[in-house]
Amino acid sequence: MSGLSRRSPVIADVRVRAGLTADGAKWRAAASALITGDEPVFAGHYPGFPIFPGVCVLECVTRGAELTSPEPAVLTGIESARFLGAVFPGDEIDIALEWTGRDGDWVCKAAVTVGSRKVGSVRLGYGVAA
Structure with missing residues (x-):
């Protein structure tokens, strides 16, 4: 993203809850974000019944991944995303992250929950930063 500014519709603060730990060939970490009613996207998605858009959940996952990557890495692609x-406003999303090496690069899988409710799963590709 050299030279480009990164803008986001999400104001939630994504925090690391559990730092990176090795588990065999995998690395695990956890992050979370409190989604308050102040999120700008709630104004139009859906008035009277606000729902945090899936793309915003994806943004939180990407931020959590960037905060916990095993080494400096650059997002190369969204390999899959299921919502x-x-x-909803007031929900705290928990993001369980699992990093695995792949051909000199990285794959980050994330499971997103609110309490015991599954709300998403994401797989991101990352290249080692030059």
Whole structure:
């Protein structure tokens, strides 16, 4: 992203809850974000029944991944994203991250929950930063 500014519709603060730990060939970490009613996207998605858009959940996952990557890395692609449930104002999303090496690069899998409710799963590709 050299030279480009990064803008986001998400104001939530994504925090690391559990730092990176090795588990065999995998690295695990956890992050979370409190989604307050102040999120600008709630104004239009859906008035009277606000739902945090899936793309915003994806943004939180990407931020969590960037805060916990095993080494400096650059997002190369969203390999998959499934949204399984809604996120509402006041929900705290928990993001369980699992990093695995792949051909000199990285794959980050994330499971997103609100309490015991599954709300999404994401797989991101990362290249080692030069």
